[in-house]
Amino acid sequence: xxxxxxxxxxxxxxxxQSRAAQLxxxxxxxxxxxxxxxxxxxxxxxxxxxxxxxEDFTVLxxxxxxxxxxxxxxxxxxxxxxxxxxxxxxxxxxxxxxGLIFGVGFxxxxxxxxxxxxxxxxxxFDALAVLLGMMAGSYVFAEASGWIAGTIECWGAxxxxxxxxxxxxxxxxxxxxxxxxxxLLLAAIHFCLVTRIRG
Amino acid sequence: xxxxxxxxxAILVGVATAPSQALAQAEPVDxxxxxxxxxxxxxxxxxxxxxxxxxYFSDKPLGASTAYARLAGMAGRLIARRHTDxxxxxxxxxxxxxxxxxxxxxxxxxxxxxxxxxxxxxxxxLPPFWVERxxxxxxxxxxxxxxxxxxxxxxARMAGGCTSGHGISGALQLSVGSWIALxxxxxxxxxxxxxxxxx
Numbered sequence: 001x002x003x004x005x006x007x008x009x010x011x012x013x014x015x016x017q018s019r020a021a022q023l024x025x026x027x028x029x030x031x032x033x034x035x036x037x038x039x040x041x042x043x044x045x046x047x048x049x050x051x052x053x054x055e056d057f058t059v060l061x062x063x064x065x066x067x068x069x070x071x072x073x074x075x076x077x078x079x080x081x082x083x084x085x086x087x088x089x090x091x092x093x094x095x096x097x098x099g100l101i102f103g104v105g106f107x108x109x110x111x112x113x114x115x116x117x118x119x120x121x122x123x124x125f126d127a128l129a130v131l132l133g134m135m136a137g138s139y140v141f142a143e144a145s146g147w148i149a150g151t152i153e154c155w156g157a158x159x160x161x162x163x164x165x166x167x168x169x170x171x172x173x174x175x176x177x178x179x180x181x182x183x184l185l186l187a188a189i190h191f192c193l194v195t196r197i198r199g
Numbered sequence: 200x201x202x203x204x205x206x207x208x209a210i211l212v213g214v215a216t217a218p219s220q221a222l223a224q225a226e227p228v229d230x231x232x233x234x235x236x237x238x239x240x241x242x243x244x245x246x247x248x249x250x251x252x253x254x255y256f257s258d259k260p261l262g263a264s265t266a267y268a269r270l271a272g273m274a275g276r277l278i279a280r281r282h283t284d285x286x287x288x289x290x291x292x293x294x295x296x297x298x299x300x301x302x303x304x305x306x307x308x309x310x311x312x313x314x315x316x317x318x319x320x321x322x323x324x325l326p327p328f329w330v331e332r333x334x335x336x337x338x339x340x341x342x343x344x345x346x347x348x349x350x351x352x353x354x355a356r357m358a359g360g361c362t363s364g365h366g367i368s369g370a371l372q373l374s375v376g377s378w379i380a381l382x383x384x385x386x387x388x389x390x391x392x393x394x395x396x397x398x
Contacts, residue, residue: 015256022257026298029253030305032314034259038313041235045326050384052392063366065243070250070371083254087391088352088359088369090376098358099365099380100223102351103387107395109347112362112384113263113355116348117303123321126329129341131267133348138206138268139275140349145288148357163373171373178333178373186240196320 006044034118037062043118045126048110057189065185068179075175087162094148109133236317250368259298260372262364265356266303270293271352288356332396356381 018023040062041047050056075081106112109130111119116134119127141148162175235242246261253259272294275283283289314320324337333339355361358380360369366384369377 007369011393014336015258015390016231020385022295023296025257026207026259026301027201027305027308028321029257031309032305032309033302033311034243034309034311035335036242036249037306038244038310038319039235039237039317041233043310044234046328049326049392050386051329053396054389055226056234057236060295061239062235062243062246063370065240066246067243067371068368070367071246071247071373073251074246074254074371077243077251077255083218084258085372085375086254086258086368087372088365088376090374091359092240092376092379093304095358095379098354098356099383100354100387102354102358102361102380103384103389104391105347105350105354106362106384106388107347107391109344109351111344111348112351113267114261114361114363117217117263118310119250120238121307121312122234122314122319123311123323124326124328125322125324126337126340126344129344130348130351134264134267134352135271135274135348136308136345137225137291137349137352138264138271138356139351140274141289142268142272142283142286143241144355145265146284152357157205158375163378166375174297186283191215196388 005161033114037115037118040121042115043111043112043122045119045124047113048112052107052110057193060189061186064182068186069180071173071175074139079172087160090158090159090161091153091156094153097152105137107132171193236313236319246367247371248373257298260364260368261302262299262360262368263303263306264352264361264364265292266297266300267352268292268298269297288311319336354383354387 016025037043038159041058042062047056051059074083074085078085087101109116111124111130113134116127116130120131129155162171163178167174241368243263249260253261256283270289272283272289272292273296275289276294283294311320325335325340329340351361355364358365359376360380362367363376363378365377370381
């Protein structure tokens with residue numbers, strides 16, 4: 001398990017460390033995650049494709065609410081020294097190109113990796129093809145991974161880069177400010193939709 | 200009990216009790232037409248809290264796509280063990296059951312439990328919205344779904360994550376690469392869905 005250098009070993013009496021306990025926790029967290037995603041409607045084909053057709057903003061509401069609460073919580077836990085960050089390295093080329101390729105697949109499938117499992121769980125059997133496709137696509141990527149690591153992944157590689165560091169501002173005020181901005185965005189979407197339905 | 204243990208259990212209890220106040224009615228309805236059973240803001244906020252729990256208890260961010268790559272690697276090892284082990288990607292990502300594979304398994308179970316308790320189990324091969332546009336061919340939907348899944352996984356591996364790993368976990372850590380990938384997911388997804396359904 002790769003950990004960041006600044007991470008200190010967990011104190012005794014803290015989170016369980018054994019492999020079996022962690023696998024069980026993974027399953028438990030997954031059940032809660034899947035349960036919440038289904039209740040949020042994002043296991044439904046119509047809700048997901050509705051997002052991509054810009055007709056139903058449920059997906060954005062769920063994601064941005066999660067980001068606001070999770071961001072405030074995890075940056076606070078980090079400031080208290082209770083959790084370590086897991087920021088993946090920023091690679092401009094790979095993030096943009098990979099993001100777009102993912103998007104094309106997302107448009108075709110409508111289910112994404114997490115919501116595809118939810119969809120299958122709720123009985124949308126077509127999600128099975130998406131899940132098998134994801135395994136196939138992963139293996140194809142692995143076949144090309146040596147070449148990609150030497151080319152695309154080098155384009156604009158910036159290491160572990162966060163927005164506050166990029167902008168040269170303190171997280172202590174950037175995090176609440178950014179959370180506020182996302183809340184305003186959510187409010188704007190909420191308000192616009194109400195207006196559209198009324199109009 | 201140490202302070203951090205008490206803190207951890209306090210959030211756990213919060214997650215366990217909050218949703219029960221918002222349980223949906225259990226009448227059989229068409230899930231495609233109902234949208235989210237719970238408020239998407241509540242669901243999102245609870246996923247944010249769940250993120251805090253996974254960071255604290257498991258030292259891991261929520262993410263789904265790598266699980267499919269591990270499963271694909273496990274399948275690949277059954278067929279071509281030496282070849283699979285020689286691939287650059289699988290020298291870094293061990294093809295074995297880990298926390299995240301358990302998480303995705305849990306997502307599937309949780310999706311079923313939520314649909315079951317909400318009377319939203321679908322049990323069908325074709326989403327009605329798809330049928331309206333593309334007809335009754337199951338094979339067509341499965342082929343498109345498989346292709347979509349493959350592109351998604353390829354893109355997710357290149358970008359380093361999916362709608363969970365980048366879209367929620369990376370975004371809330373304010374990773375620059377995650378926000379770029381997230382924008383790519385939606386640009387590619389919206390363009391593809393618009394072509395599929397409106398062209």
